[in-house]
Amino acid sequence: MYIVQDLTGSRGHFEPALEAAYQADLATQKIVAFHRTALLCAVLYSCFAVLDLMAVPSNVAAAWAIRAVVLCVTAATSLASRLSRETFVRRYAMLTCLTYLMWGLGIEAIIMFTRPDDPGWSTYYAGLLLVSMALYGATYLRVLHASLTGLALTLSYLALALGYQHMGERGDWVILVQNCFFLIGANFIGLFSLHMREHFSRQAFLLKNALKRDLELEEEAKRQSEHLSEHDALTGLPNRVRFLRRLGELLSQRDDGSTVAVLFLDLDDFKPVNDRHGHAAGDYVLRRVADRVRGAIRASDLAGRLGGDEFVVALPLAVGQAELTIERLSAALRAAIGEPIAFGGEVVRVTASVGAARCPDHGQTAEELLHAADQCMYRSKRRKETALAA
Structure with a gap:
């Protein structure tokens, strides 16, 4: 019978056979969550295109082109996951991490086409916060994969701010520190949330399997009782x-x-x-x-x-x-x-x-x-x- 203590082995994972069953049980949820998040991304990316008119007035065309590329790749990935379910589930961690990196890098690419006097120059980083929220709240990634993806988004923004926007040279240290603080803070909160959600998800899986096993035992006992009530115990023939x-x-x-x-x-x-x-x-x-x-x-x-x-x-x-x-x-x-x-x-x-x-x-x-x-x-x-x- 499955027990809660199974969670304590191997860094919060189950033993191999049970872990495989757990991941298989999540397969449908992974696909549904990915499709819904992809749809949400498409809606937000499209809606924020209106803000480009005010936030990136100097290069709206480039911002829209980047958004169009992100939307096309997202749609293609979502369609591929429907057509090749097994491949998507098998490569779930890699495909999900790459997709979220693409969403974040798309925002950073738009920032690269802004000018210092454009509002988006210092405010569009907030889009990375939205990506981080979805990364930790709407995926079934393991903590290691999610944290590496969040770290990559944070470091890429830091590289953009220092290497392209030259915030250090321009004296915008306060803005840079604040932005990095919010990004890092969002990642820590997301990691904590992801860890707790995975813990409860595994607990629910154990309880579901225990309940399933109890129902199977009850059904088997019922079948045996019915069999004994209608069959001779000595010979097994009908009574x-x-x-x-x-x-x-x-x-x-x-x-x-x-x-x-x-x-x-x-x-x-x-x-x-x-x-x-x-x-x-x-x-x-x-x-x-x-x-x-x-x-x-x-x-x-x-x-x-x-x-x-x-x-x-x-x-x-x-x-x-x-x-x-x-x-x-x-x-x-x-x-x-x-x-x-x-x-x-x-x-x-x-x-x-x-x-x-x-x-x-x-x-x-x-x-x-x-x-x-x-x-x-x-x-x-x-x-x-x-x-x-x-």
Whole structure:
């Protein structure tokens, strides 16, 4: 059973097999989150194009061209993830990190086309904060991958500010420090949020699997209970309740060209087995008899144990074949049951008396057929006892 302590191994990850199951369970969520975030990016990138008119008045065309490239690549990546789901899931970390880097670098590329007197020169860095929020809040990246991506965005902005905007030389240290502080702070908050979310996600996965396992065990226990309630515990054959229900179903499926016969079997020499060899031997004999009954009938026939040393067989038959088939099967069952049984170094023998009844000659319902076959079996047993006495 899965337990919460599984989280403590291997830096908060599960053991390999469970980790693979966890990642597979996240596959659909990864794809859905990526598509929704890509759509959100497309909306924001398009909406912010209006701000370019005020924030980058000196080079609106270049800003729009960069936005168009980012939108096209994002759309292509989103479409590819739909067309090749397995590849996307397998390369999820790499593709997601590259996509977020592209979104961030797109903002920085727009900044490169601004002039010092454009508002976007010092304010567009805030777009990196939006990318960082999505990076940590809308992905299923591991902490290491997300932190490296966030670090790359922060360092690339620092390189842009120092190497292209020359903020250090221009004396804009206050703006640079503030911007870097907010970016670094956003990354730390995002990392904390991501770590907590992953922890709870793994806890939820463990609980879901534990619940699933409990439900499976409960369902299995229910199936076993139902099986035991309708099957003989010793032989595994259907008991009286199940046999009568299945016999009723066979009767309901009968048409004018078919009939259903019932054979009632009673072991003749069973009590001496228990008396001479013990109940363990008696149970063994009953199990072997059940096996022989199963082996003698067809796949379409139904065998059951009513209790004690009484067995029954129901068989659907064509009307023209009924008498011959009943005679042959009765003989086959008597012969199979009469074969010697080895137990504890000794040989045990039992025989069987068989009575037959069929629908509609001897009854219309399952209970009527069973009773008629039972009566026929007792007449056969009495004839056999009379013959032996004589």
